[in-house]
Amino acid sequence: GAVVSQHPSWVICKSGTSVKIECRSLDFQATTMFWYRQFPKQSLMLMATSNEGSKATYEQGVEKDKFLINHASLTLSTLTVTSAHPEDSSFYICSAHPTSGSYNEQFFGPGTRLTVL
């Protein structure tokens, strides 16, 4: 149980275009999901916290107008990178915190590799 999927697993796009990444909790509901970014040979950095039915909370330095987050249901959060540029190329990982149960952890997706040409 507690499986999180991401789609696509990798994507290549041209500079200036927008890319949408989906994060789904497959066998549990998640009121809260998280989006992380990982640059090569670096650790994960939290970008934003996504709450179902409300606006996302962005970490300092993350442009909310560039990284649009939508958490429309208890099993789906999406991250849209708008007007992507080469510096946005990174590994994006989502995680989900179960709504019910005594979990004090997050379950991570497999990640999405974004390459902006």
Next chain:
Amino acid sequence: AQSVTQLDSHVSVSEGTPVLLRCNYSSSYSPSLFWYVQHPNKGLQLLLKYTSAATLVKGINGFEAEFKKSETSFHLTKPSAHMSDAAEYFCVVILDNYGQNFVFGPGTRLSVLP
């Protein structure tokens, strides 16, 4: 401020020898601590977690970690390294009781030599 430090950015061991990956944390209270492993271009896999129960925690694939409050440490060990253990390892401190506030360490890359 709460933080987590991984003292070694890279550890190299021979197959069959012990593994020690160090993690120290800074927290104003007794935290929850996790170890995750990440293989190249893959997501994170939970190895083990400490949540104020037994201080010696056993995880998957033969890994274990010991929580030492006096040393503010949570080092990861394995008696005998396998080639498949080569990966990036992250120590994570949880800053709340709900698992919603994760702080990742910088990571340690483990290489296993034949």
